Amino acid sequence: MDTTALGFNTINLGHGSGGVMTRDLLDKIIFKTFSNPYLNQKHDGSIVHFNNKIAISTDSFVVSPIFFKGGNIGELAVHGTVNDVAMCGAIPKYLSLAFIVEEGLKIEEFITIVNAIKLAADISGVQIITGDTKVVERGKGDKIFINTTGFGEVNPKANISTDNIKVGDKIIVNGFVAQHGMAIMSQREGLEFESTIESDTTNLNFLVNDLIDEFGNKIHLLRDPTRGGLASVLSEISQDTNKGVTIYETKIPLEKQVAAACEILGLDALYVANEGVFIAIVDADIANAVVEMMQKDEKGKNAVCIGEITSGHPNKVVMHNELGGKRIVSPLIGEQLPRIC
Amino acid sequence: MDTTALGFNTINLGHGSGGVMTRDLLDKIIFKTFSNPYLNQKHDGSIVHFNNKIAISTDSFVVSPIFFKGGNIGELAVHGTVNDVAMCGAIPKYLSLAFIVEEGLKIEEFITIVNAIKLAADISGVQIITGDTKVVERGKGDKIFINTTGFGEVNPKANISTDNIKVGDKIIVNGFVAQHGMAIMSQREGLEFESTIESDTTNLNFLVNDLIDEFGNKIHLLRDPTRGGLASVLSEISQDTNKGVTIYETKIPLEKQVAAACEILGLDALYVANEGVFIAIVDADIANAVVEMMQKDEKGKNAVCIGEITSGHPNKVVMHNELGGKRIVSPLIGEQLPRIC
Numbered sequence: 001m002d003t004t005a006l007g008f009n010t011i012n013l014g015h016g017s018g019g020v021m022t023r024d025l026l027d028k029i030i031f032k033t034f035s036n037p038y039l040n041q042k043h044d045g046s047i048v049h050f051n052n053k054i055a056i057s058t059d060s061f062v063v064s065p066i067f068f069k070g071g072n073i074g075e076l077a078v079h080g081t082v083n084d085v086a087m088c089g090a091i092p093k094y095l096s097l098a099f100i101v102e103e104g105l106k107i108e109e110f111i112t113i114v115n116a117i118k119l120a121a122d123i124s125g126v127q128i129i130t131g132d133t134k135v136v137e138r139g140k141g142d143k144i145f146i147n148t149t150g151f152g153e154v155n156p157k158a159n160i161s162t163d164n165i166k167v168g169d170k171i172i173v174n175g176f177v178a179q180h181g182m183a184i185m186s187q188r189e190g191l192e193f194e195s196t197i198e199s200d201t202t203n204l205n206f207l208v209n210d211l212i213d214e215f216g217n218k219i220h221l222l223r224d225p226t227r228g229g230l231a232s233v234l235s236e237i238s239q240d241t242n243k244g245v246t247i248y249e250t251k252i253p254l255e256k257q258v259a260a261a262c263e264i265l266g267l268d269a270l271y272v273a274n275e276g277v278f279i280a281i282v283d284a285d286i287a288n289a290v291v292e293m294m295q296k297d298e299k300g301k302n303a304v305c306i307g308e309i310t311s312g313h314p315n316k317v318v319m320h321n322e323l324g325g326k327r328i329v330s331p332l333i334g335e336q337l338p339r340i341c
Numbered sequence: 342m343d344t345t346a347l348g349f350n351t352i353n354l355g356h357g358s359g360g361v362m363t364r365d366l367l368d369k370i371i372f373k374t375f376s377n378p379y380l381n382q383k384h385d386g387s388i389v390h391f392n393n394k395i396a397i398s399t400d401s402f403v404v405s406p407i408f409f410k411g412g413n414i415g416e417l418a419v420h421g422t423v424n425d426v427a428m429c430g431a432i433p434k435y436l437s438l439a440f441i442v443e444e445g446l447k448i449e450e451f452i453t454i455v456n457a458i459k460l461a462a463d464i465s466g467v468q469i470i471t472g473d474t475k476v477v478e479r480g481k482g483d484k485i486f487i488n489t490t491g492f493g494e495v496n497p498k499a500n501i502s503t504d505n506i507k508v509g510d511k512i513i514v515n516g517f518v519a520q521h522g523m524a525i526m527s528q529r530e531g532l533e534f535e536s537t538i539e540s541d542t543t544n545l546n547f548l549v550n551d552l553i554d555e556f557g558n559k560i561h562l563l564r565d566p567t568r569g570g571l572a573s574v575l576s577e578i579s580q581d582t583n584k585g586v587t588i589y590e591t592k593i594p595l596e597k598q599v600a601a602a603c604e605i606l607g608l609d610a611l612y613v614a615n616e617g618v619f620i621a622i623v624d625a626d627i628a629n630a631v632v633e634m635m636q637k638d639e640k641g642k643n644a645v646c647i648g649e650i651t652s653g654h655p656n657k658v659v660m661h662n663e664l665g666g667k668r669i670v671s672p673l674i675g676e677q678l679p680r681i682c
Contacts, residue, residue: 013679016679018567018614020672020673021674022569023577042581043429044428044564045399045429046429050395052390056387056388056389056490056492057387058473060473061475062477087384087385088384090386097399098401099401100441130398132399132400134402134486136403139480140482140483147490149397149399149439151397154388161382227357232359236383331360332358333362339357
């Protein structure tokens, strides 16, 4: 795109000054892109109205590289927070948006990211209502970090809590795991695979809300296994509930090329980050109906039940493999893939 | 303090993994410090209830150095957002809290910052309800960046908008300007002055709310002149209202040592960042009463009327000096003092 009309090609320290250059950047890019009555007040904050319980979630995004196959840090910052609000059983409605930009970021890259944020926000049905832009010196950041905080009204039918989980509950996953992490990792390592692995970054809020509308409080918990992957979320659930989690290796949806990439890099797909994946822990008597409903949705077409909650082996996740053996899935200790989101 | 019991002395990449090390850091420091029913759910987000219009504001804090005379980045991150919510005419109630930590940050420094956040939050009457922690590699950040997003119920008596500003309105400031910026700047430059300049970082929400309770919609606008200082906020107001702003140099509260430091460093105090300062633009008939009420409060004891809104020189700020001359106060263009907040 032609950025000459803007009068600047890179983000400079002056764009974080709070003065005319800041206003210029906001007017020409941010306010122009996200124009809505809340943001257009250009005040220190925004005023909204809710009639119900609201869910709030915040995340900072520091993914490296900022552009990757299947997306960029901008849409990731929208989807990540939209999904976290959805996992609370709420309908995401508003986002705040705060940038920390390293001096020297190309304005073209900034605009590409801002446009990706706008598109992802529109598709997710959320509005950007307030924001902030800071600029740090070269070498004191890494191109761009983005914080989003999201707000949404809780679906009155939702009752999402680890306290509701009981023995016999089924664990359902909406689709292929490990795609986001392997997309970032294969790109970062300069590896080339025969097929291109793309990030699965997407908004899950509409599918999640449909499930809550249909099944209400029989959906006991929703979680998106981002950093730390499926293993970490399931470990936390087993520990928080003091119950066991049993999963079946052959049931876990894993694309062949992603499995191959994991093998080449010596990574366990269970620990690799996801961005378009969620698990639902549900009452056993609705499990099949949940899977069927998910499968009718593009974002759940590969949905499957991968396991259940057990009274045996409390606080532990046990995985049965295809040969009939089983092993304990330890929680992730340190960092497997730094800066994945 | 003794950090040996923690089992780690610095923040490592593993603390941003989403795995056991992340949970360990959260359990031992974050959840322990901020324990409350919202945060203790340890979910992806938090659910709160509001019955009214709510104000939302976000800010990322990248101040350097992270420890400065009069405070640190932690309390700054609370006060900054609490004050932004207050400037919307709202009573701050909840904060989200997101860290981006550079690998290698000393855990003692992290804990000092977390404790400062806790104390500032308690004093301001807000609870930390959800958060996030990311870790970036050495050289890809600068010790610690903090994002806070704040939420508060709008005072039903408040009607804060530039649209309400009319010719004749008075401009009142609560106290000494330029203290925060000069505290950071003198420390950063290694300058030593006879007296020590301290940041004015503080929460303004209770004083602001008292004013709204007393004077309601006769308070037309509230703004805190942080980055860009008094000059930038007044310039924006003159432009947004298409009216003139007249201020009187001799009225602007400026401590002697701050004035001296500005002179040594060649800075204009009008452009220097504040953290405990706000301006109120009010109906002329309540101006004296507003000043008197402010002066009874510790955080407004040096309050004074510094000028008014005029029909002359629209879109411009004009300052009358002590010799009877006047000059146009231009808005700040680029960066005077990078990373001041």
